[in-house]
Amino acid sequence: MSEEKFKVKYGKNLEDIKAKTPTVLLPVSFGESSLVLLDIIVSQLEEQSAMNRAHIGYKLVVVIIDESDFDNTKIDIKDHVQKLKEVSGTDLLDKLDIKFKIIKSESYVTSNRLQKIFLTHDFQSFSGKSESDLDLDLKTILLQTSDKSTREDLLNIVRKETILRTAIAENCSVILFGHSMSKLADDVLSLAVKGRGSEISDNLTDGIIEYERSNLHILHPLRDILFSEIKEYSKLCGLSEISLNISEGTTVKKSIKNKTINELIKDYFRSVEVEYPEVISTVVKIGSKMAHPPTQDDFQIKNCILCSNSIYNDPKHWLEQITVHGGAPLELEEEKANLEAYLASVKDKKSDSLIHEADEVVPLCYGCIVNLGTTGQSGFIWPTKRPSKQEILDEYVLTDDEGDED
Template sequence: MAELGDICKRCKKKVTTVTSRKDTFCENCFIRFIRGKQRKQMQDDKFKVKFKVKPDHTKLRVLLDFENNEESYVLLDSVISMLMEQSNQGPKAVLGFELIVSVINDSPDFQFDLAKLKNFYGIEELQKLGVSFIEIDCNSFVTDNKFEQLSLDIKKFQTLKIKDDIEDTNIKSYSELLHQAKDKTTREDFSIIVHEDITIKTAVDNKCSIILKSDSMTRMAVTILSDTIRGRGAEIPRHCDNKYIGTFEMMHPLSDILNSEIKTYIKILGIDKLSPSLSVENVNSNLSTKSKTVNDMISEYFQTLEIEYPETVSTVVKIGGKLSNNDENIANLHRCEICKFPIYHDPKQWLEQITVLDHVPPQNEEEKANYQRYLESINNDKEIESSNQTVDDTSVNLCYGCMVTLGVSEVNNLQWPQRPTREEILSEYILDDDE
């Protein structure tokens, strides 16, 4: 194995200063190594430079979901580099695609300086490459949607929706929407749902047919384990591979890049100067376990694991990629009222099937008395439930994952925006495209 300080075995010119995956690189070769992995994911002909185009040629429009984190900056830099290479292939070269960067402000700690980012690459250069930016405030998601009142009984896995629309909702901002839950993991869950809805709507509004997600291989592995823990196993396939929703494609160009490699890439090119958040190391490491989300704790686990055992991260992602759902009958499935994803198995029925229903009969007088009190409490609950039922309430479906996260936060009443499913949003895009 080559050591740091040796001549780089790739370019045979410069000294190696970077080590990754038990290999060494000079800085230039490491940058090419990372960009090569991104290019491999976007090597389809539709992304390539064109030299002969028909008069009615419509350029491919691609939306980059910029999350203002390290992965987003690396993906943006790599894709801009790809467009620069295409623009240098002669005066007749037509860029393979237009890049629209969607920047969603979904955090109170959001720090993003668009002017500094544009100056880093050059305003004229970005215009020449056809790169445009869209800044979105998540408060618009609250003001653009009507709300509904959900009443949850977590113990019985039952959710009722009050039929009367909420005209004067108490939810006035995105922050208030999230803080209906006291648990950070639940709030993070809400944020992910809203972020993806806004991203897809933005792609449709800007006539983009592809969304680039900035998830690195490490982050994908974190998401897979997090989904498993939070009861969202059915959603794992959409995080592991390029996913089609109708004719709409979601891609993960950084799916073969480790988080440690992301950090090295940023430092070499000086991208860490673009945002204060990029220069902060392990901001969650000093927090107590109770103050961390499930994602935070799993991320810390992989940070210590990927340096010595990077193949473990890859294995988790590969296993997740082998999971798949049968989407043939997806139109006939119920949808979760909160996350809008298909419910493949009724959560209450599933729990009852894996639960031992037969009980050991009471053996003594004390146990018999306790059993009798239990039966009386059940009857009392049924009487209360029947007296509280009104014709204005409608039973709705919640998936197991949403039930679990809401149960952890002890949310009994939730105001949640009414909105179409992602397939319904994209169906409008497909109709407009045909026209």
């Protein structure tokens, strides 16, 4: 964050200084990495405010996503935010005009955008018409699948989208993520395993992204720091006491069978980091060099109806190429007769009805096709339509008093 726009501002024209001062969004998950980054940022702003006749270089908005509605631990987010303010210094935070926003994850779900997505046996995806039973909360939507890795992947989509929407609503031009080098290495492998390799470049690279016709500058200030180093900093500054260990590691022991893909990869890198930290830096460097994949001939880049990420190649075509659709050729008349009898008895009438009631064919990326494969054939309900910038602002105003934490 050595760019000119983050440095202190001088001058007497307050309107001109205000126009040059960017608003920065910092998501805090109460994992140690995000808490450490917040502590560093507060120290930097305190140092800037102490300079003679100087104005701080940027305004800071801290956003906390409240997932307590479906979290079995029933964590009181407001209580933790208050503890965080006390550790950081309430008077100092007020002096620096740092805003804290608590956004409920439920805000991601709006009934008028809920649709049913169907996936046929040949990997064709359709969106279905809205029904009376589509007025669901986020917990019910996530419980449509029993696979823990799938639920975690879907929840990550909700978190990412909620952060971007909050940035638009708060008029932020910069988003800081507190990911350590270890967390970025986790993301490289977990995205590859989940079939989201095309997202690695966007998730690791600092730079400008476009969201709802607004440019957002994404930065990872701790990308060169190992998680073990962050833990030591956290202990020295007393941040470990308020950490919930959500985003970086966990103190809860689970059996391998109960762990998600992300948890397994985290455990691997935590064990490697002690003696072979160069492995982590190598994974991040390789991941950072990955570019967007080339597209197939005559294939128009689309956005996934579920996760909104770009689709560069047709996943349906690729799955058809690697999937065996038929068995050994039939030779005897008896074998042919048995096959016809079997097909007549198990004809998939349900699949025909799904296609009949579908509105339109919709694009799904490979990762989301895998996710929907765990939900069965009854269809998967999801908020498929991303709100416009004006809709984001309107919804935010309606829920502002409820989500504010001043």
